[in-house]
Each structure stands twice: as structure tokens, then as C-alpha cells.
Amino acid sequence: MNPAVLPLLLAVPLLAAGLLLIVRHRVVQRVLLLAVPAATLVTAVLLVLEHRTVPVIAHQVGAFAPGVAIPFVSDTLSALMLAVTSLATLVTLWFLTATGEDRYRFVPPLALMLHGGVNGAFLTGDLFNLFVMVEVMLLPSYALIAVTGTWRRLGIGRTFVVVNLLTSATLLTGVGLVYAVAGSVNLAVLADAASGDRALTLAGAVVLLALAVKGAVVPVHGWLPQTYPATSAGIMALFSALHTKVALYAIYRVYTTLYEGPAPWALVLVVLVAVTIAVGAWSTFGEHIIRRALAWQMVAGVGHILVGVALSTTASLAAGLFYMLHHIVTMGGLLLLAGAIEQVYGSGRYERLSGLIHRDRAVAILTAFGLLSLVGIPASSGFFGKVALIGAAAGAARWEGWLLLTTVLVAAVVSLVAMQRLWAGVFWGQPMEDYRPDSPETGRAGLTRLTDDVVVPLRLWAPGATLIGTQLAMFFGAGVLMPLVTRAAQGLTDTAPYVEAVLGR
């Protein structure tokens, strides 16, 4: 494939977003809103297939000399992340059209802008550009978090903006320090540059600290469970599939590129990863609202994904990447199903919902599949994710590996109990008697008697079902996916093809 297609993955969504600001026809908006992520998905799948023969392709924007130009690079990892995030974006935007949230004035252009920023972040081969792409991704999010909601969401938006701006300042400082020490922020030039260079090791740690805040690693995770559940379910699904995952992808990329093998401070990372898994799993117990519980499971998921970096062997990186792909799909599906329930019954609280299995059998079964996938019980993609993680941790055969292995296993049991509580609270028990229907005037009407014809309609649960189906397909297709993530992990540990494609040497 012509490498010049790579910048288009950034440019086309941004241009489409600009177009949608001018063209406000409903049909045009909907078609473009869905067609652009679909086009990204097709391109990404083609890229994954291309990378079977050509490991890395790179494009220098403006055909400047390599090392000076802004590089756009695609390897197996970038292409896989592009494919999965664009699938999640596509399905989430479909959900937004089903709930009617895309009718808000600026939602379609903002969503496409977010999509473009995410694509750019996956494809850039330059630390400063990564900062820019993260900002391109965050700016529409500041508006999206508040645009579909109430005054309270605006207050939540404050927290979100302040945390992210502070983190961006840290990231920028880190990039400046890397430039000061290494004289370049091109990832290909920086490949393995930090081994033995203490100043660069520290500068890289500042960059990774900023990325850890954006990725919600304990103890800098507090913003995520505070802000995400306060937005609408569709927007939360969009954010959960994109924001933290871009940060985690960047951690994978920067950590493995800068340091050859574990960084000198890897011990801190191992401990933080174990604490993240534990805090996420245990905190799920404290919640009585579906999406708040899921937000804590997202924190636990961040820990699981970072096990790969903490051990930084090829096997652990591959396992962490598989877990990331699984987590994007499964969490997206669960959030969309929770959103469908909230949309119809007006609440996501366990105590307000009960016995939904009598009316929404399909939603109950799909949610059960999703929750089992989070825990890691077959048949689900989470099963292979956890098996690979545990295998990699045991294979590392150091005490770090055993610590992480124990944490993952214990956290799985804790999560199982918490998830069981969620499912039983919402779907089991006495049939519900009253609910708060959706009302166009006031948002939510008062308590209304629940009649038999009120069920979650197919158009609302179909998007969630698609993602849950995808994670089931990942369970049965793990034999196809595992070699792909292993190749992606090899691309991270052996940076020679990356450097050759970008710098031509």
C-alpha cells in the first residue's frame, strides 16, 4: 500500500468534521459520521494484511529528509489498534444515532475530530506530534463530555479539562527534556537511546508519567471514575475505547522504544501495575451504578494491559496487547448495553433495576457474556487474554512475574463476585414495577407504572450486541489474532525494521 495513505487517516476525518460544521443536513451528517470510521476500519484491515509481508511502512510528510520530516509510521501494532478502535468508534457512533444524541448541534463534527486525533496518535512516529495528536483528540472531548448533558456534566467537564491540561503541560515538559538530552524527538532516532544514558532515562520517565495520568494508572487514576460515568453512556463508551487506550498504546510504544528491556525504574512500574489491578477490582464493590462499576473495571483493565510493559518480554507484551484489544471491545459492548438499559428505564442503579431478565432476555444474556469476559471465564476473549497474561508472568520466572500473576488471579476472583453482584442486581430478582421513562421535555419523567410493552428495543441493544459478538469471535478466532499480536510485540522489542523504514538506514 502507498505510504502516502497514512496522513489521510488523519486528514480525512478532520476535513469531514469541518464539512459537517457547514453542511447540517441530517442524512449527510449521519452518512459521513458512520462512513468515515468505516473507511478507517477498511484501511486498517488492509494495513494489517499488508504488514504480513512488509513489517513497517513510513511516510515523510512533505517529502522532507528523514529525521527532519514529520513521519507517519504504520506497523502491525498501529494497524491493529487502528482496526479495533475504529470498529469501536463505528459501533459507538451507531449507538449515538440510535439514542438521537447525534442530533445535538456539534456532536458529529466533534466525534469525527476525536476519531482523526486518535488515528493520528496511532500513526505518528514523533513524540511532539504525539502530544499534538493527543491534544487534537482531547479538544473535542472537552466539548463532548458536556454537550449531550446537563449542567452537572459541565461541572464534571471542569475536572476533566483541568486534569488533562495539567497532564499535557507535564507531557510537553517531558518532550522538551527528551529533546534537550537526545537532540531529537523522532522515535526512530530515539530507539534504544536511553540504555546507559541516565538523563534520557529520566526525561523518558517524565513523558511516561504524563501518559500514565492519561491512561489512569493508580495513584493518578482518580479522574476517570469521577468523570466518565457522569457523561452519557455513548460518550463514555467512545472515551473508554479511545482516550485511555491511546495513552496505553503510547506507553507501549515509548517505553519499548526508549529502553532496551526493562527501564532502570521498572520496579516502580511493577508495583504500580499490581496496585492498579487490585484497586480497580476491589473498588468495583463500592458502586451501585452499572457504569460506575464498569469505570472501576476500566482501571483494573489498565493494570492488566500494563502487565505487558511491566515485565517487558516479547510474550508479556503480546499478552498485554491482546488484553488491550479484548478490553476495548468488551468494555465498549458492556457500556453500550448499560446505556441501552439507562435510556429505557431511566436509571443505572442496582436498586432501581431488578428482574430485567423477564423482559430483556437478550440484553441479560449479552451482558452476562460481557461480564464473564471481563473476569476471564470462557467462552470469551478475556479468557485468552488472562491465560496469555498468566503464561507470560509465569514465564518471566522472576518475583515480579509471581507478584503480578497472584494479583491477576486474586483480582479475577474479586471481579467475579463484584460482576455477579452487578448482574444479579440488575437482571435477577422481582420484576420491576415502575420506572422513569425518557421524556423529550424534562429529560426524565417521574415514576411511571411499568407496562409489559416497555422493553429495550433492538435498535438500542444491537450496537452493544455487535461488540459482545466481536469479543466472542475473538475467543474463537484467537488462533488468528495471537500470531498478529505476537508479531506486533516483536516489532516493539526489535526496533531495527522500524528505524530502517523511517530513517532509511
Added chain:
Amino acid sequence: MIIPVSIAVLVTGGVYLLLQRSMVRIIFGLALLSHAANLTLMLAGVSAWRGEPLPDRVDTAAAADPLPHAFVLTAIVIAFAVTVLMLALAVIGHNDDTKRMPPTGEERAT
């Protein structure tokens, strides 16, 4: 030396303002912090005062590194955009003094 000291002063002021209750002060604090980040970036390319990076006027050995300048320009634009957005958030829907929870219109619903 003057630039590192300036950065230290900016960060100190920024952190102090960031820890206040009022949104406007938080915004001022963040503005100071992003300014400190910009100065750090500048310092990355210029270890001493140097000439402007124009090859036909200044000898390249005496010229400053132009790349951090480009970085800083980009960063300033982004910080500016976010600051404007935050100022909007500070006035919409809330009084600035957050000692009292502002009415959100949601209490009746729950």
C-alpha cells in the same frame, strides 16, 4: 540561569493557584504552568542567548535551534484554545465560588 529560575517561579505560582477553589484562579495557575512548560521547551534548544535561526543572516553556528521554537508556537496555540474553553466553563452554569454546590436542576430527579 535566569530561565530555570523563571521556570521555578512560574511552577511555584502555578501550583499555588491550582490548589485554590476558584475556577478562574485554577485557570491562571494552569496558564502559568503551561508557560513554564513552554520555557522548558525553549531551553531545550537554546542553552545561551543566540541569534535568530535565519541561515542567510546569522551564521548557523551562532543561530538558535529553530525546532523548539516551532514546538513552543504549537504548544502556545493549544494552551490558548484550552484556556479560552476553560474560561467559558468557569462562567457557564456555575458561580465561581464553589464553597456552595451550585443548583444543578437534578436534585428533584433523584
